[in-house]
Amino acid sequence: MPPVEVTTLDALADRAGRLYSPPAVALEVLRLTDDPKIDGRALCKCLEGDPALAGKLLRVVNSSLYGLPRQVASLTEAIALLGVQPLKLLVLGFSIPDDLVAAATGEAMQLYWTETLTAAAAARQFAVEGWGRLGDEAFAVGLMQGVGQLVLFEQFGEAYATLVSGAARRESKHTLEGLERDALGFEHRELSAELVRRWRLPESFATAIGRQVDGLPLEDLQGEDACLAQALRLGNLLTRLLLYRDLESLPKLINAAERYANLNRRQINKIVGSLCEETRQLAEALSAPLIEGLDYQQTLVEAHARLSLLSEQSAVRMMGMSRSTEEMDEDERLCRDLLLETRRLSAAVRVMVAGGLEPRNDPSHEEAKPARARRGVPAPVEICSRDWLLEKTDVAIGDSRETRSGLVLSVVEASCGDAKADADVIALRQWIDESPWASDFVRAVWAPTARNRAVVWMTGIDRIEVNRVWTAVGIALQKATPMTLDVGVAGVAHPTKGFQSEGLLTAAERCLAGAIAQAGPSVKSIEVF
Template identity: 35%
Template sequence: MLDTSTTLDHIAERATQLYSLPAVAIQVLELTSQPEVDSRRLKECIENDPALTTRVLRVVNSSIFGLSREVGDLTQALALLGTKPLKLLVLGFSLPPNLLTGIAAETLSRYWKHTLTKAVAAREISDRLWHVSGEEAFIVGLLQDIGLLALAQQIGEQYVSFLESVHAEGADRLQMERDAMGFDHTQLSACLLSGWNLPDALTQAVRVAASLDLIDELPIPERTLPRVVYVAELLACTISDGRAAALAELLQLGRQWRELEGADWDWFVTDIEQRVAQVADVFNLQLPSALDYRDMLSRAHAQLATVALDAAGDLLRKRASVPISFPENSRLPAELESLTDAVSHLDRTLTPSPQSASDQNRPAAHASDEPTPAGAAWQRATPQMLSASPSGSPVEDDAALLARLRVAVSACRQIRSPLSLLLIDVDRYDDLAFKAGDATAAAVLLRVEALCRGLEHPGLMCQRVRESRFGVVLPKCDRAQAVEIGNQLRLRLRSSAVSARERSAGPLTISIGISAVNVPPRNFAAEDLVESADRCLRGVASSGGDGLKSIELC
C-alpha cells in the first residue's frame, strides 16, 4: 500500500536533484525578481544562449503573438512585449535537457503534440473567451506535463508501457495515474516548478488545474488561470489524443461556465491545429497526424445523450465518482498493477535508511534488488565518484550524472549508436577564487556551464558534479566527434569575454577527459565511462592542464 504523499515527496525530491534549470533560466529568474528589472542585463543574459535567443524570437514572430511587424532582436522584443512575457518564454523553453533524453521517439512525439496543443489552446482561450492576456496560460500549458517526463525517466519501461496502453484505449491518463500511484504527473510537475523557484502563480495553476474541486477551493480572483488551463487540457485531449469523452466534458462545461457560452469549438480546433503546426516548426518537431474531429464530435454528443438518459449525474464529477470498468481484452488492469508495483519499488529505493544519521539523506539500498536505470540508478555509483569533494563532503551530483549516463547507455544500446562522456575541470579554480574572489569564481563557473549547455549536439546533457567540474553526456556521438566538441568548447572559452578581476588571476583554461564507446554492449557499466574519462582528466592535469585526452572503450 502506497503512502501517496510520502511517495510523491520522495520522487519529487529526487527529481529536483536530478533535473535542474539551465543557468540562463536561473539568471533570468534572479534578474526579474528585482523590484526594478534591468532590461539591458536581462537581454544580455538571454543572448548568452544563442539557440534560446533564436527560438524565442521565432516564437515571438509566429502567429501566436500576432505582432504587426517582425521582431529582429531581443531589444525590439522587450520594447514590444515587456519583460514579463519574455521571461515566461525563456522559462518555458528552458527545460532541463536530460528530462528528454532516452525517452522513445513515439512517446516524446505524443508528449509534444499534447503539450503544444494545450499551451496554444490555453493562450487562445484566455485571450478570446476570458479576455485576459494569455502569456501565463501558454507557459502553464507548456510546463504542466513535465512530471510525465520525470516519471518516464525514474520509473522507466513500466510507466512508458502504461502510457502506450492509456493512449491506445483512449483512457483518462490522469485518472489512471491516480488509481495506480495515488497521484498524477501534474502534481509532480508542480513540485519540480516549486523546487526551481518559479513564480507561485504558475506553480499553483499547474498544481490545481487538473481538478475542478481544487480550482473551486481557490479565491474567486485566482480561479481564472487554472480554469483556462483545465479547458485547454480538455481540448488537447480531444485534438491530440482523440478522446471523445474529453470533448463531451468540454461541451457539458460550456453549459455551466458563462465564459464558454457560445464558444465556436469547430473554429477553435481548426485555429489551434494550425498554430500548433507553427510552434512545432519552431521546436523542429515531427508531430503525429491530426485526428478526425468530426467523428469525435459525433461520439461526444452520443456520450452526452447516454449520460442524460441514464441520469448518471454531473459528467464533470463522473470520473471521480464512478468505479472504472475495462473492456474484456483491455491491457490496462495489468498495466495499472505493474505501475503500482514499480512505484512501490521506487519509493522503497528512495526511502532514507534508518541505519545511521549520516546516511539519512542517501537512497536506501536493498541487497536483493538489482538497481535499474529507471529506479535506483544512482545507487551503483563507484567509490571514486562518491568520494569526498575537495571540501571533504560527499558530492551527490556525481550520482545524478551517473543516473543520466545509465539512461543514455540503455538508449544508445537499443538504437545501436555511440555514446561519449566529457568530464571538464576548470583549471586552478582554487587560485581563481582566492585571487579574484568567490563571486568572480562563481561567475566563471556559470559561464563555463552555459558554454557546455550551448554545445551543438542533439540530446546533450550537462551536470555539475564537483565545485569546478562538469559532466557532459553526448548520445549518438563517437570518440572523434566528442574530441571535436571538446576542442570547440576550449576555443569558445578562450574567445569569451573576460573581466579584469579574472585576468588578475591568470589565464582561464579547462582540462577535458573524454571516454567513448562505439555501441554499449549488453551489461555495459556506465561507471566504466566515468572512470575512464576521469583517468584521462587526471592525465591532462598531471601535464599542467589546459588540454584534452580521450579513450575509446571496447
C-alpha cells in the same frame, strides 16, 4: 506496468529536484525580472548568453501564436513589441532541464510534445478569449505541467513509455492518469506541481497545475490563480478531446467554458480552427516531434456528430424552446460546421453491425422523431462546403509534396436496401473503425458532405491499395449490414507544385458517378497527373 520501488511523491520529487534544475539563464531571468526597475536591455543581454534559447524565443514570437504584424529579427525588437513580461514567461516555459527533455523517446516523446504544446497553446487562447489577460502565463503553465511526466520517463524508462503509448491507443479503459495512480500512487501533474515549487517558480504555476489533478474544483480560487487554473482546465479538456478522441470531454468542455469564461460553442470552434497550425509552428520552433496526421478541426466535427447520437433527446428539447430567428440561424450554422444531426434510433435501425453498433432501444427517440417533424426542422444536408473541401485538399497536396508521398482522395456514398435510400455515413465510419480494415484508415481524414456521403483523404498508400481496401470493405459491409457502398477514387503519385485540387476532387466525383451506375457495391478509380 510492473511495480516500482519508488513509492512516494516526495521521494521522487526530491530525487528529481537534486538531479535537475532549470537552466541558469532562466533562473537569472527570473531574478532580474523580480526587480521592478528591470529594463529591456538587461534582459536582452542575459538572453543573448544562451543563443539556443534566444533562437527558440524568436521562432515562437514569430509564430502564429502572437500574430505580430511583421517578422521580428532580434530580441530587442521582441521586447519592444511584446514587453518584458511575455519574454520572461516564455523563458520560464522553456526552462525544463535539457536532460529531462531527452528522457522521452520514440512514440512516447511524440505523444508528450503533441499533448504539451496543444494544451499550452489552447490554454493561452482560452485565457485571452475568456478573460482578456494572462495568455502568456497560461501558455507557460501549460508547458510546465508535463515536467513530471518527463521525470517518470527518466525514472522508469520503457515501462512508463509503454504505459503512455498503451493509454493513447485506448488499449485500457482507464486514462493515463488513472493508470499512473494505480502504479505509483499519484499522477504526473502532482509531481509537476511539486517540482515547480521546489524550483521556486511562481506559486500560481504550481497552484494551477496542482488543481488539474482528479478534476479538483476551481470555484474557490480567486484572481490570477482562478484564471490560470481554469484556462488550463479548458486547455486540457480540449486536448483530451482532440488528441485522444475522448467523447466525454466534449460536454465537460462546453459546460466549463460557459461557466468559467462565458464562452460558447462558436468561440470554442474558433480556438480549434487555429490550434493545429499553432501546435505545428511551436513544434518547429522547439524542434519537437509531433504525432503525424493531426487534424483537430476534423476531430471536433466527428466528436459533435457522435455526441449528437447520444443526446437526441436534449436536442429535441432545445429545438422545442422559443428561439429567435438569429438563434435558430446560429444553430443551423453550427450544425453545418460540426456535422449532420443523426438520430440514435434511425442509425440503429439502418445499421446492425456485428461487433459494432448495437440496436438502441431508448424510447425517447420514438417521441423525438415526431417532435422534430412537427416543428418542420429538416436535418442539415451538406456539411462541408466545396470551398472547404478544396482548401483541405490543397493542404493535403502540400503535405504530400513535402513528404514525397502519394495522395489518394475518395468520395464515398452509402445507401440502404434495394431502393438505395440514404444510409448514415457516420455509422459507416464507426463500422469501419470496428472492422478488420480499421488499421488502413488510421491516418485517413473524413469530411461528410451529406448524410450519406463523405470525402476521405489518405496518404502513405497508393491508389491500387486503396481500391483493394474499399472493395473488401464494400463486400463485407453488404454481408453484415443493410448498407451498400459505392466509391470513387482519384490518386496522384507525385503532385507537382502547380497541381490543382479541383482536378483531383472532380475526378473522384466522376468515378463515384460511374460506380453508382453499377449494380451492387462498386469502386471506380483513376490516376490524375
